[in-house]
Every structure is written in structure tokens, then in C-alpha cells.
Amino acid sequence: MWALAYAALVLALFVRVRAPGTPLPSPPVPTPGEPLRVVTLHHALFYVLLLLACPLEAAIVGGEPAGRAVGLVAFASGVACYRAGVASLGTALSPLVTPHPAGHLVTTGAYGLVRHPMYLGQLLIAAGAPATLGCRWAFAVSFAAAIVLFVRIGMEEDALAHAYAEYRSYQARSKRLFPFVF
Numbered sequence: 001m002w003a004l005a006y007a008a009l010v011l012a013l014f015v016r017v018r019a020p021g022t023p024l025p026s027p028p029v030p031t032p033g034e035p036l037r038v039v040t041l042h043h044a045l046f047y048v049l050l051l052l053a054c055p056l057e058a059a060i061v062g063g064e065p066a067g068r069a070v071g072l073v074a075f076a077s078g079v080a081c082y083r084a085g086v087a088s089l090g091t092a093l094s095p096l097v098t099p100h101p102a103g104h105l106v107t108t109g110a111y112g113l114v115r116h117p118m119y120l121g122q123l124l125i126a127a128g129a130p131a132t133l134g135c136r137w138a139f140a141v142s143f144a145a146a147i148v149l150f151v152r153i154g155m156e157e158d159a160l161a162h163a164y165a166e167y168r169s170y171q172a173r174s175k176r177l178f179p180f181v182f
Helices: 002-013 037-059 069-093 116-132 139-163 166-171
Strands: none
Touching: 002 037, 002 069, 002 116, 037 116, 037 139, 037 166, 116 139, 139 166
């Protein structure tokens, strides 16, 4: 049951559905100075966590039964936050630190609650995914992913402030990751 729920959430995270005839967006081109190593490490750690570390640990070692339900709730909440952030960004979505050249500052939808709802989702996923399968060693990857994520958030906030004059005022009136807290 836990493995099936895990697989369903991984699919819900990665599979995107488009209306027929909707053109695929062109991928953004990195600008000079784009921190590609941080971007690559960020994505690699989350892919390793979700697609390798947790399933392999669960298959080889088995899993601890304690905390699985809480992990599943955190994982599902993380996927929901991530998907809400993606939906709110629309065409402004970019895998890079530098904002999408044709994008605009998004402060509505999920971005009306926090400045980084997708990253809040990723933190919840990083905590919930290993717990859902009862993995303990995979939390080392979660911890590394969280550190890289916080580095990326700092870099991204600088890039957003540079790209959008109104970002500093948005930053002053909103929380970074957790509504009403931080």
C-alpha cells in the first residue's frame, strides 16, 4: 500500500497534462552567470531522493512502520504545494535561478501566500517521501537537498530583486516559505 501511494504521488508530481493543441513552451536559455551547478545539484538531489534513494532503501532494507502516515500526509501536501506553485507561475515557470525572460513577477495564487510555494512543497516532499516508505538513510539525501534548496532560494531572491523593481516590496509584505512565520 505504501509503495503504491508513493508511486502515485511521484506520478502526480512529474506528470503534466496539457490541453490538446497547446504548444510546448520553449525551454529557457541560461544567461551568462547562471549558477547551473546549483540548479543541477538541486534537481539531481530531488531526483535521486525520489527515484533512487527511497525506493532502493525500501526494497533492500525494508522500512520502519513508524511515521509512514505522517510522511504520506507531508508528501501529498508537498506535491499539492508544488503543483499549486507551478499553476500560479504559468508561463513564468523556469527551472533556472534567473527569471524567465518573457516572465513577470507573480504575486497571486500560491505566491500570494508565500514567496516560494514550490520550494515549500519540495521541503515537504523531502521530509515526507522517505517517511512514507519508512526509509531512514534516505533522510541524508533529504538534508542535502534542503541545504541546496536554501542556497538556491537566496540566489533566486537576489535574481528576482534584480529583474523586478517591485520584488523588494513583495518581499517585505510576504513570508519566504511558511505563511505567517518565515
